[in-house]
Amino acid sequence: MSTPTMTPGAGAGAGAGADPGTTTETKPRQRKLSEIPGVELEVVRPSSPRPALITLGLTAASAVALVVLGLNPALALAAAFIAYLIAVYAVYRRASGPRVAADQVVRGLVGGAFVIAVIPLLSLLWTVVSKGAATAFDPGFLTQTMNGVTGLQDQATQRDGAPMVGGAYHAILGTLIITGIAAVISVPIGLFTAIYLVEYQPKGRLASMIRFLVDVMTGIPSIVAGLFAFALWAVLFGVGTKNGAAGAVALAVLMIPTVVRNSEEMLRIVPNELREASLALGVPQWRTIAKVVLPTAVSGLASGVTLAIARVIGETAPLLVAVGYARGLNVDPTSGPMNTLAVYAYYMFTKPLSPGFREPSLDRAWAAALLLVIIVVLLNLVARLIARAFAPKTSR
């Protein structure tokens, strides 16, 4: 009777320590390794995961904790999460041993880390939208400046329900002008530096030194860039000169390293065959760069520049230091303080026009914040769309 060795699943294990004489008579259709005497299995994979059951139980438990214990929501959520991890550990340890249990707990922790990061983001976005939406799209807010607006009008608004006066028109224009000048300064410098690093001096000590300096520049704190612009203007035009151009210089200092790094990466992925083909046809190097390399990389370059703009458009500290704060409209970046959305939000938030009646000022601050967030998110989306829509066709 040689049938027992042929039973599927028992083959390898049975040879090790099973007693074929007894098992074949009583259990001819034995299939599981674990049923063979003498074979001890340490199960690594979960035999039957029960996450659905666990989650259900814990949702109920957290709901109970929330309602019965009267905890605040954050605490209840944290407690429920810890209870969830303990339950996962217990269940999987019983089913599949400590190693699988640890694996499942880590799985929960890693997901939890993501949730921890998302909670502040959602809370922040919700706060900005809920507090700012009412004012941000008000035509008056978008077309008026703060010229002549005083605490008395804010008192009237909050106490008597008078319509809110004053807006962020000057700040919106100021943001666009200063960021625009910063982009005009930093895009050519950044782009040509990247061309130098990739096309003219790809190797060598000079290139590595420039790369090192770009790294150093990336680490300049934004307020130090503002102080630099202030100090430069103090030396050139006299101490205390604050104007939009100084702010643009400060932003350019912050923007150049981002443009260089993004552009360098994009130029580097242009295939060398394209350059060689063009040079082999006798095209001068500068025309090769201008007509072959740059057009191939244009989507990446545009998206990199957009991201660099998005990075600096919300900067507050350098503009606070170098541009100052203007209540009225000033579109001339060479004369006197201007206003920008970020600085506007900061001043409205921390120095309300009327300390006793803060609401209108806070509304303005949140409205400006909402406009900023919308601009930044739009720029990020645009950058992604550019990168995707005009991506070079890499297929052969």
Next chain:
Amino acid sequence: MTTSPTTSSPKVRRRPGDVVFGGLSAASAFSILLILAGVALFLLVEAAPVLSADSSDISGGEGFLSYVAPLVFGTLLASIIAMVVATPVAVGIALFVSHYVPRRIGTSVGFVIDLLAAVPSVVFGMWGFQVLAPRLVPLYDWLEANVGFLPFFESASATGRTILTASLVLAVMILPIITAVSREVFLQTPRLHEEAALALGATKWEMIRTTVLPFGKPGVIGGTMLGLGRALGETMAVAIILSPGVFTLNLINSGNNTVPAEIALNFPEAAGLRLSELIAAGLVLFGITLGVNLAARYIVNRRAEFSGAN
């Protein structure tokens, strides 16, 4: 001529277009050097009066060092707390993106985290002031009541505008950069290492512990230090949230201030020697962040050299 093209090549005439274009590129590259030298130089020029000033004229009346030292300690305190809080979470997210979700979902998760990086710091400050700080007051009360014997939790603030609140907001702000750098190195883990671990019967966590984390360790350390560098220079969030004061170890009440927040709060009204003081403080901040960032880049780049091996 045609038989020896190599000898004729050095005589190729440089076309004017090439001269102009190459010159522009080289000039731009050198302008980076000029700008950096300019930053250091002009800050030094404007900060110089502090060095020659009588120590009793400096704020606090005991010279520049004793003025700036508490600010530096406050900056380091806030940034290090932020780093300690943010790093484990960031590593968790990086693992989540690189090893736990499908690649397609991973990129959208990455976009969500990048959004955090895109939010302007002044908005973080307003959010921290108005939303986070009041919600942390019960926690601070609890800390005071239960672990108040520690010097860090002596007396709780009623507004929540404390160094700890500021640090937590900083932690959220530096999450994206630590996550991004960690994610990059985790994705570079050689596939063969991972598969070998799995083939030996390792669970996913054991695979990550034995292959991904050792491989990515320098990247995580470098990313953490880049985050630290960002936290050190972060201005507006601290300036809005923290209710500043003298240096204290107590984390849950007003007090302490950071260098950038001190500059932002006092600069608009400053004049004369006070201006120089603040600019000198900015120079000190520049030096600190420079050191931290260079160390971080060194660690990250050292890893980059090895990563070609996979």
